[in-house]
Amino acid sequence: MRYSPEASADIQKNLSLVSQELQDIWISLIYEVAPRLKNERAKEFLLQGVSRRLNIIQGCIRNIFRIFPIERTQLLNEEERADVAINLHAFLINIHGVPDNLAWAYLLERGINLAPKQVGLFNQRHTQPHLPQEVLAYLKSDGITKWHGEYAKNFRDALAHRIPPYIAPAVLTPEQEKRHRELGEQILVAAKAGNYNRAFKLTEEQEACGSICLAFSQSFSDKEACAPVILHPQIIVDARTVMQIITMMRPHL
Numbered sequence: 260m261r262y263s264p265e266a267s268a269d270i271q272k273n274l275s276l277v278s279q280e281l282q283d284i285w286i287s288l289i290y291e292v293a294p295r296l297k298n299e300r301a302k303e304f305l306l307q308g309v310s311r312r313l314n315i316i317q318g319c320i321r322n323i324f325r326i327f328p329i330e331r332t333q334l335l336n337e338e339e340r341a342d343v344a345i346n347l348h349a350f351l352i353n354i355h356g357v358p359d360n361l362a363w364a365y366l367l368e369r370g371i372n373l374a375p376k377q378v379g380l381f382n383q384r385h386t387q388p389h390l391p392q393e394v395l396a397y398l399k400s401d402g403i404t405k406w407h408g409e410y411a412k413n414f415r416d417a418l419a420h421r422i423p424p425y426i427a428p429a430v431l432t433p434e435q436e437k438r439h440r441e442l443g444e445q446i447l448v449a450a451k452a453g454n455y456n457r458a459f460k461l462t463e464e465q466e467a468c469g470s471i472c473l474a475f476s477q478s479f480s481d482k483e484a485c486a487p488v489i490l491h492p493q494i495i496v497d498a499r500t501v502m503q504i505i506t507m508m509r510p511h512l
């Protein structure tokens with residue numbers, strides 16, 4: 260698998276833009292929005308919650324694109340896949356956390372007291388009745404509802420409670436999959452015979468099978484799991500979505 264030249268150019272362009280946009284919105288929250296807040300705990304949720312999460316999101320994007328650049332065709336080794344997964348997990352949990360921190364800041368600034376489990380921009384029963392109509396209309400729009408319900412919350416819940424998202428070692432054609440199984444059987448035979456040099460060489464050949472995987476996945480047996488998602492463009496979409504949510508909330512904080 261690999262991106263087309265057109266897709267690669269588009270991803271690279273948007274990567275540069277989103278990096279600057281994240282920096283700009285971070286500066287705005289720190290120096291423009293936070294000083295206006297009167298409630299100290301609301302200010303903490305903005306400065307130590309939203310703003311800190313934006314820094315982590317920025318760092319995760321940078322690390323993922325460094326370890327796994329869009330032009331890469333060589334398979335990721337186990338250490339590289341683990342590092343991408345670590346950054347992906349941190350990215351997903353903080354993408355999901357930003358809207359919750361915004362809800363805390365908004366409610367605290369207005370002296371609205373809710374139980375912790377009732378706080379969240381997407382909490383329809385408890386938090387949303389207190390939100391401005393403009394924000395509520397945005398959160399209830401088809402695109403944002405689908406992004407949160409079918410994707411962001413799903414991956415967050417899987418990360419915290421079920422099968423964590425991961426990137427497969429490779430994508431195999433039917434022929435490659437057959438060869439992969441044959442090599443696995445040969446490795447076992449060589450290992451049982453004590454021929455470890457042959458087993459090692461066969462393992463190297465097996466690990467080189469297939470092409471690099473561009474998607475991250477959850478469980479293949481969980482009926483509630485999302486379908487595999489293409490990594491690089493989704494990261495950019497997620498960062499932009501979170502910034503849109505911040506932009507919608509910012510005038511009301």
